[in-house]
Amino acid sequence: MELLHLRYFVAVAEELNFSAAARKLHMAASPLSQRIKDLEHELGRQLFDRSTHHVALTDAGSALLPMARDVLDRVGSIRWRLDQAAKPARSTVFVGMPAGVHPVLRARLGVLADRVGERFEVKRWPGTTADLVAAVKDGRLALTLARLPVQEASLETLHVMTERLGAVVPADRFENRESVKLADLADLAYAKSPEEILPAYFEQLDRQLDELGIKKRIQLSNTGYQGTSEIVSSGLGFSVSMLDEDSAMHGYRLENVAVLPFEDFRAQLDTGLLWRRDRGAQDIAEIVEAARGIFPEPVVR
Numbered sequence: 001m002e003l004l005h006l007r008y009f010v011a012v013a014e015e016l017n018f019s020a021a022a023r024k025l026h027m028a029a030s031p032l033s034q035r036i037k038d039l040e041h042e043l044g045r046q047l048f049d050r051s052t053h054h055v056a057l058t059d060a061g062s063a064l065l066p067m068a069r070d071v072l073d074r075v076g077s078i079r080w081r082l083d084q085a086a087k088p089a090r091s092t093v094f095v096g097m098p099a100g101v102h103p104v105l106r107a108r109l110g111v112l113a114d115r116v117g118e119r120f121e122v123k124r125w126p127g128t129t130a131d132l133v134a135a136v137k138d139g140r141l142a143l144t145l146a147r148l149p150v151q152e153a154s155l156e157t158l159h160v161m162t163e164r165l166g167a168v169v170p171a172d173r174f175e176n177r178e179s180v181k182l183a184d185l186a187d188l189a190y191a192k193s194p195e196e197i198l199p200a201y202f203e204q205l206d207r208q209l210d211e212l213g214i215k216k217r218i219q220l221s222n223t224g225y226q227g228t229s230e231i232v233s234s235g236l237g238f239s240v241s242m243l244d245e246d247s248a249m250h251g252y253r254l255e256n257v258a259v260l261p262f263e264d265f266r267a268q269l270d271t272g273l274l275w276r277r278d279r280g281a282q283d284i285a286e287i288v289e290a291a292r293g294i295f296p297e298p299v300v301r
Contacts, residue, residue, distance in 0.1 A: 003075060005039040006068040008032055009047065013065050016055045090118070093287065094125045096132030096144025099197065099225070100242075100249040102301060105145070105161050105271065108294055115290045122287075129199050136274055142284050143291075147199030148270040156280050157272040158291055161299045163247065165205075165267035168232050168239040171258040179263045182212050189216035189237035191228045201269055205240060212265065225252040233257050240267060244301040270298070 011021040012032070022029040040047050047061035057065065095109065113122035125132070125141060132144040137154060150157065167180050169188075174180060190209055192198065206217075218237050220227045228239045233254040242249045243261055250259070273291055280288045 001039065001042055003072070005035055005042075006071055008035045009039055009061075010065065010068050010072060012036060012048065012055070013057055013061060013068075016057075018055065090121050091283075092123060093120045093142045093284065094123050094140075096135060096141050096146070097124045097126050098129045098132060098145060098147060098199075099126070100247065101145060101271070102161060102163060102242075102244070102247055102299075104246070104299055104301065106248075108160070108299070109145075112287070112290055112294050115294070116287050119286060120284075128197050133274065136276060139276070139279075142279065143273055143275040143287065146272055146274050147201060148272045149200060150272065150274060152274075154276060154278075155274045156277050156288075157274050158288075158295055159270060159298045160273050160291075160295045161271040161301065163269045163271070163301050164243045164261070165240050165269055166243040166259045166261045168228070168241045168253075168257060168259050170232055170235040170238075171256045173235060174258060174260060177260060179261045181263045182209075182214060182265055185238050186213055187216075189218045189231075190214050191218045191231040191237040191239045192220060193225055193228050193239070194221050194223060195219075197224065199269065202240070205267060208265075208267075225249065228252075229254045229257055242269065242301070247301070 008021075008025065011025050012018060015021040015024065018029045018033055022032045025032065036047065043060070043064075045060035045064075046058050047064060049056045049058055097106075109122070109124075113120075116122065125135075125144075127135070129144075129146045129150070132141060133146050133150055133152060133155070135141040136144050137152060145160070148157070148159070167185060169180060169185070174184075190206070192202070192206065216237070218231055220231070223230075229252045231237045232239055233256045235256075241247075241259060243259055253259075273295070275284060275288060
């Protein structure tokens, strides 16, 4: 018995008309009738009652029909079942997440995770930019978001976001102000967040502010971003952070704290997605390609 015999039988059983079944199978009625007779001979059962104007299933034909359909369904599913069986298991991929990642950027990473979801399960891993970059270099993480600049020749960088920065100031002192000049801040100390959590860009920013006349400093340690907000809220100094109200960094703001744009100073924080060059051409190439599609240009906030 061949599969074609079963396919011919099912077609006739569904149409109960040899001519209609033959058209469905793209063949002539005469050879179709002969194939059905061959099948009946092999099974030793009559499958159809035939007359000039009537075709009906016999009891044996009615019993065979669900069995034949099941066999054909199983054979028809072999291709996708094989694809499923041969497809490599989903790999878990960790992506580093520094503090204060913008919600829009976090949402885009969710899109990336969905896009590669058949092959990869994407998990987030927290840390400072320095620690996360080191983890990508030694292979503990596949990719990471990182505050730029990052100078590592072994790593590839995709610029994914630019965030404008403003002055974080005591709200009561700058009440009704929509912006500030550097001269307005000269008598306040620049409150620097702990160095262990501070992106490298802020070292450049610190030097720029010093060159432009902001000389006083308060260097915090072991306090996190909340400590900087305490200094500003108390009126002891100012800081620099993201202007966008939707930024996650605004979660650290306390009472009597406002973020205002600079009138005479431009500052921005860039974020990149980083991975090892050799891995981007091999095991995570699919993720890298998807990321380039999701971030054709950096998001600007």
